[in-house]
Amino acid sequence: MKNPLESLQNTILLGIAITIVMALIVKYSF
Amino acid sequence: MGFLMDPYAIFLVRWLHVISGVMWIGLLWYFNFVQIPNMPKIPDEQKPAISKVIAPAALFWFRWAALSTIVWGLIQAWQLGYIGNALSLGLMSKSAAHMSIGFGMWMGLIMAFNVWFVIWPNQQKALGLVDCPADQKPKAARTAMLFSRTNTMLSIPMSYSMVAVHLA
Numbered sequence: 001m002k003n004p005l006e007s008l009q010n011t012i013l014l015g016i017a018i019t020i021v022m023a024l025i026v027k028y029s030f
Numbered sequence: 031m032g033f034l035m036d037p038y039a040i041f042l043v044r045w046l047h048v049i050s051g052v053m054w055i056g057l058l059w060y061f062n063f064v065q066i067p068n069m070p071k072i073p074d075e076q077k078p079a080i081s082k083v084i085a086p087a088a089l090f091w092f093r094w095a096a097l098s099t100i101v102w103g104l105i106q107a108w109q110l111g112y113i114g115n116a117l118s119l120g121l122m123s124k125s126a127a128h129m130s131i132g133f134g135m136w137m138g139l140i141m142a143f144n145v146w147f148v149i150w151p152n153q154q155k156a157l158g159l160v161d162c163p164a165d166q167k168p169k170a171a172r173t174a175m176l177f178s179r180t181n182t183m184l185s186i187p188m189s190y191s192m193v194a195v196h197l198a
Contacts (some may be wrong), residue, residue, distance in 0.1 A: 005179035008062060014115045014155070015186030026130045026198050 040109050047102035051119045054145075055185050057088050062129060062182045081157050089153055096145040100138060107135065126198035127130035134191035141188065148177045 004010040065088075069080065107113040112128055116135055120128030129192055155162035156171035 003176060005176050005183065008067060008182075009181045011062070011179045012186070015183040018164070018183070019187040019190045020120050022133050022191060023194070026065070026191070026194075029129055030124050030126050 036078050043102050043106045050095050051097035054099050071072040093150050096142045100142045127195050130191045130195045130198040134188050137184045137188035141184050142183055144177045149174050
């Protein structure tokens with residue numbers, strides 16, 4: 001399988017996905 | 031060291047952290063958004079202009095800006111008294127703000143590690159700045175590219191968590 005980071009578009013989408021997960025963790029952790 | 035706790039010194043360190051970060055991430059995005067995607071469009075005889083001149087100069091400012099960003103950032107976290115609580119992701123202080131800035135700090139630290147210990151050594155091989163057998167150059171270039179992409183991916187949540195602290 002091709003590494004998703006070979007595509008700049010997938011790199012950005014993964015970055016946005018991580019951002020959303022991280023923001024939710026920060027919001028609901030405490 | 032008392033002068034480092036002066037409000038102006040705290041501001042100055044923040045500014046140095048920000049301008050270093052602008053240079054670092056600016057060059058990271060130059061590599062990923064401009065240089066790497068356009069290299070295939072450049073005729074082979076013109077490629078050395080990038081690989082021998084532009085890329086080494088960009089990599090010089092890139093890796094030193096990365097180090098500068100980390101150093102000023104760590105000094106800032108120490109000045110503001112939350113370096114331990116942020117690096118432990120707010121789990122000791124039970125603070126969402128410490129968790130937010132801590133996520134950003136860890137991503138920044140991982141990215142700086144990638145710059146100095148993965149991207150730079152592999153770029154030196156790929157660009158012929160150090161001796162490297164010709165058959166190993168494509169693998170070195172690919173490793174550098176994928177870690178550069180990893181940093182581009184991490185730069186999105188890293189910057190978000192650093193500027194969204196006031197929401198936490």
